[in-house]
Amino acid sequence: PGWAVDPAAEGAAPVGGAATWVPVAAGEPVPPSAIPAGLDTGGEQLYVGRGKHESGALIPGKVVPSHGVCYVPWGGEEHGIAEYE
Numbered sequence: 001p002g003w004a005v006d007p008a009a010e011g012a013a014p015v016g017g018a019a020t021w022v023p024v025a026a027g028e029p030v031p032p033s034a035i036p037a038g039l040d041t042g043g044e045q046l047y048v049g050r051g052k053h054e055s056g057a058l059i060p061g062k063v064v065p066s067h068g069v070c071y072v073p074w075g076g077e078e079h080g081i082a083e084y085e
Helices: none
Strands: 036-039 045-052 058-064 069-074 077-081
Touching: 045 069
Parallel strands: none
Antiparallel strands: 036 045, 045 058, 058 069, 069 077
């Protein structure tokens, strides 16, 4: 049951400690302190993010650097948010 991460694996992030959400404006690069969240099917590194949906809800999602957005789930679809944390 559950899953585990090999701490020696490339891109492994330490757990625990403090994390701070960093605002990212449209067109800015992903901050160097961003937390890795895996790879997409093409091998691109994804990151943990969150963005405000047009409904006003702050929703966790995935940052795709090549797209310049954080994708958040809403209504059964992914929505790209250009200004995210």
